[in-house]
Amino acid sequence: MNKINEKNYREISLAILIHNYKNKTRLYESIDYYFSNLNLEKSVKKTSTYLVQGTIRELSSLDIVFEDLIKKYHKSIPIEIKYILRLGYYQIKNMSSPNYAIVSSYVDISKKHNIKFHKMVNAVLRKAINYKIKFKNPNNHIKSKLLNHPYWLYSKWISDNCEQYAKKMAIWNNTIPLTWFRVNNLRYNNKSFISYLKLNDISFKQYNYNNIYFNINQS
Known part of the structure; x- marks a missing residue:
């Protein structure tokens, strides 16, 4: 197992997601595992939690981009590298760090996990910065993935009401509630x-x- 830099929230976030995947735990259990066993600053815990939860929330829409950018994405890329890409792209889309710093950091992290893929991580994350969705007339299966919802639920909302309603519900579900x-x-x-x-x-x-x-x- 790679030694984790306790001051690097990106490394902590990656470790949590890999633990969650490999041990089939609930996400909060993997978060608690690392927060309990490492001496982490509050700011690292807060940012890691935000990043991990956001990446899981947007998983299907992140993956649909990588499916377009990488041939045989699901079959040819090791799980550690997939999560590095997912975390990196989520942060590019949703957080305020400079893009060059995000890409550089995840390239460095990829070298610790599988050095064969560090150039690919660099190239793909740079392409993802300006990525535009190419689906002109996506079907409901694609739309549900882009909106990070299971197809059966998205279809049920359409069946019960209409497509506009389904889209609004999905967008509302994806919105992080404000804490006052x-x-x-x-x-x-x-x-x-x-x-x-x-x-x-x-x-x-x-x-x-x-x-x-x-x-x-x-x-």
Whole structure:
């Protein structure tokens, strides 16, 4: 087993996903396994959790891109490299790190797991940055994959209602719910709390109807 850099959330995320796949655990069990056995900083735990959960949530739409970019993707690519690609592309799509840094980091990680594939990881992730969906008239099976939902469920929503309804439901299901918290006005006032957030370059927004509630950008 490769030694894991406990300060590298990308390596932690990869280890969690490989453990989850090979041991057929629930995702939270694999997360807990590494969080319990490694001495991880809170920021690493938070980012790893966000990255792992997001990658699993979007798994089918990530894979449909790699099926297009790599011949025999499912048969020819080792599972460790698949998860490196999935994590990398998810982060390119959804997180705020510079693309060049994301690609470079996952290329380095791929060298630790299977050096034969590091050039492919570099090439594929670079292509994925500007990838455009090529399906002109996708059938419902393809649409369900692009929307990260099982075909049977997507079809049932269409059958029960209509295709527009099915698409809206899938998009809503894929949306990460916002977590709001209330400032304790016995300890802070809004002005000082906002100053603290800005001073530490923390992105936030306040609830429109009651400004004592805040949401912090997680990415």
